[in-house]
Amino acid sequence: xxxxxxxxxxxxxxxxxxxxxxxxxxxxxxxxxxxxxxxxxxxxxxxxxxxxxxxxxxxxxxxxxxxxxxxxxxxxxxxxxxxxxxxxxxxxxxxxxxxxxxxxxxxxxxxxxxxxxxxxxxxxxxxxxxxxxxxx
Numbered sequence: 001x002x003x004x005x006x007x008x009x010x011x012x013x014x015x016x017x018x019x020x021x022x023x024x025x026x027x028x029x030x031x032x033x034x035x036x037x038x039x040x041x042x043x044x045x046x047x048x049x050x051x052x053x054x055x056x057x058x059x060x061x062x063x064x065x066x067x068x069x070x071x072x073x074x075x076x077x078x079x080x081x082x083x084x085x086x087x088x089x090x091x092x093x094x095x096x097x098x099x100x101x102x103x104x105x106x107x108x109x110x111x112x113x114x115x116x117x118x119x120x121x122x123x124x125x126x127x128x129x130x131x132x133x134x135x136x
Contacts (some may be wrong), residue, residue: 001057009066012131018067020058024074024125025051028067031087031101032119038110039101041120047096058127067129073075074123081118 008018025048031039043051061067078081081087103110 001054005061005066009131009133010080013130016131018129018131019126020129021095021124021126022051022054023047027123028102029031029097029104029120029122030123033113033116037104038118039103040056041091041101041122042098044096044098045096056121058129059080062129064133066128068132070130072125072127075127077124078119078121081120084114084118087118087120091136100133 012018023043025043026077028040028042030037031041058067062069081090087101091097
């Protein structure tokens with residue numbers, strides 16, 4: 001990733017902005033029904049490793065003086081699911097999330113309401129990076 005960031009620095013005009021936006025794996029994703037928290041989803045071990053490597057790459061190019069932070073924050077990204085089975089099919093193939101929801105509701109309630117819509121909400125972290133340096 002550092003090589004890609006060096007290339008971005010090369011082609012971006014001085015003062016130009018790079019938006020680094022990635023899933024924010026430091027918090028659990030929420031599983032909701034009707035706005036009520038009913039479960040959580042963790043980030044897979046491989047994705048956590050990738051996220052740490054990306055964080056290190058960003059910090060490295062800032063230390064090298066190629067970019068400086070202009071702002072940062074977190075926003076929420078929601079996905080709707082027809083029911084628990086649709087969510088589970090997604091999780092079965094997911095490289096980002098662990099493959100099982102940590103439910104916060106009793107099993108009988110999950111079974112009784114399994115055909116109702118669900119929503120996952122995860123945090124997306126972003127950082128605005130300004131290209132530092134003279135001409136391209």
